[in-house]
Amino acid sequence: MADKKTRKASTKKDEPAKIEVVLFKSDTCAFCPRAEEVVRRTIEDFGSDVFTLKVINVSENPEAAEEFGIFALPTVMIGGMSVTGIPEPDMLMKMVLGAKVMTNKKVVSK
Amino acid sequence: MSDHDIERVKTGIPGLDELIEGGFPRGDTILIAGKAGTGKSILATQFIYKGATEYNEPGVFVTLEEPPHLIKRNMIRFGMDLEKLVNEKKISIVDLSPSKEVTPVTIGEYPSFDLSGLEAIILNHVKKLGAKRVVLDTLSILAYKFRSRDILREEFFKLTANITRSGVTLLLTSEIPAQQGGLGVFDIEAFLASGVIVLYNEKISDTSRSRSIEVLKLRGSKHSSRIHSMRITDEGIRVWPGEISPGH
Ligand SMILES: Nc1ncnc2c1ncn2[C@@H]1O[C@H](COP(=O)(O)OP(=O)(O)O)[C@@H](O)[C@H]1O
Ligand SMILES: [Mg+2]
Numbered sequence: 435m436a437d438k439k440t441r442k443a444s445t446k447k448d449e450p451a452k453i454e455v456v457l458f459k460s461d462t463c464a465f466c467p468r469a470e471e472v473v474r475r476t477i478e479d480f481g482s483d484v485f486t487l488k489v490i491n492v493s494e495n496p497e498a499a500e501e502f503g504i505f506a507l508p509t510v511m512i513g514g515m516s517v518t519g520i521p522e523p524d525m526l527m528k529m530v531l532g533a534k535v536m537t538n539k540k541v542v543s544k
Numbered sequence: 545m546s547d548h549d550i551e552r553v554k555t556g557i558p559g560l561d562e563l564i565e566g567g568f569p570r571g572d573t574i575l576i577a578g579k580a581g582t583g584k585s586i587l588a589t590q591f592i593y594k595g596a597t598e599y600n601e602p603g604v605f606v607t608l609e610e611p612p613h614l615i616k617r618n619m620i621r622f623g624m625d626l627e628k629l630v631n632e633k634k635i636s637i638v639d640l641s642p643s644k645e646v647t648p649v650t651i652g653e654y655p656s657f658d659l660s661g662l663e664a665i666i667l668n669h670v671k672k673l674g675a676k677r678v679v680l681d682t683l684s685i686l687a688y689k690f691r692s693r694d695i696l697r698e699e700f701f702k703l704t705a706n707i708t709r710s711g712v713t714l715l716l717t718s719e720i721p722a723q724q725g726g727l728g729v730f731d732i733e734a735f736l737a738s739g740v741i742v743l744y745n746e747k748i749s750d751t752s753r754s755r756s757i758e759v760l761k762l763r764g765s766k767h768s769s770r771i772h773s774m775r776i777t778d779e780g781i782r783v784w785p786g787e788i789s790p791g792h
Binding site: 458460462463464465468469492493496497499500501502503504505506507508509511514515516517518519520521522525529 | 638639640644646647648649650651652653654655656657658659660661662664665667668686689690692
């Protein structure tokens with residue numbers, strides 16, 4: 435479900451490859467609002483045209499959490515990697531760079 | 545509520561109900577502890593299977609360890625066709641096993657999270673089926689998955705309370721590490737649960753082992769305080785209430 439959508443979004447050929455950042459949150463999660471702030475600000479600092487941010491509210495869409503095996507919230511997922519808890523911007527940067535290297539490699543190897 | 549009023553949930557394990565005044569107290573959290581290979585997963589799956597087939601109680605089996613296709617394959621050997629029950633919407637098997645390929649690799653954990661994701665996943669299935677039984681196999685995986693012990697403890701209390709709130713009976717399994725006492729890797733297992741059952745498969749001679757089962761505690765119940773023989777037969781797990789285990 436959510437999987438197919440995300441895969442499609444990140445592999446469309448005719449668009450410049452955008453890095454997808456996924457934030458899993460819930461209605462009851464006390465740390466989630468803060469995590470969302472940090473993620474949004476980090477993305478802006480990095481240049482928001484490079485990213486698409488997808489926020490998944492697990493209270494409304496528990497199937498997405500099940501599909502990706504997400505137990506703990508908040509969790510931020512970037513290119514097959516994830517961090518749990520309110521992330522430090524440095525960690526997000528690292529993940530983003532990792533994801534970039536991956537997409538560049540894919541382009542080169544075509 | 546007096547002991548007399550406690551509603552009992554039949555375990556579906558022949559012989560076990562006799563040791564515990566007729567079954568698990570409804571809505572309780574029961575811990576099944578034991579070393580690897582002692583039969584925790586089989587017992588827990590049988591609880592779900594029999595609940596759906598004999599007691600009209602739909603169940604949710606949440607697997608954090610074995611992938612569903614292996615669980616189905618193992619249980620069909622006992623004549624328990626889980627696939628059929630899934631299709632009939634009498635049970636669901638929730639795959640949270642590590643074998644799922646889309647699960648992202650966790651590269652960081654900050655001590656500011658809760659388990660509301662896991663809770664939402666489980667309660668979604670409970671609601672859809674009108675489930676009366678839930679199994680979480682196995683708790684020990686969570687202890688390996690997350691480093692923040694204090695959060696885990698607190699969150700797990702919340703999780704078990706929220707699952708059992710509506711009268712769902714919850715079975716948790718916990719693996720006792722090979723060279724260790726205690727009831728698991730958490731150190732909180734016994735507190736979490738209002739009932740604790742321990743499974744053994746002890747060496748009784750150089751060439752043989754013997755399976756047994758012990759009810760360590762059970763809320764509001766005059767349970768047996770002996771260690772009883774248990775076997776894994778062609779029809780699943782069976783307990784012999786009259787037989788005291790030779791290994792003990
Ligand atoms: N069809 C069977 N007949 C008899 N014993 C079995 C059968 N299938 C599995 N077993 C026994 O059950 C054990 C596994 O039980 P399981 O519930 O998976 O253990 P665990 O406590 O690790 O969850 C095996 O090691 C084997 O000894
Ligand atoms: Mg097991």
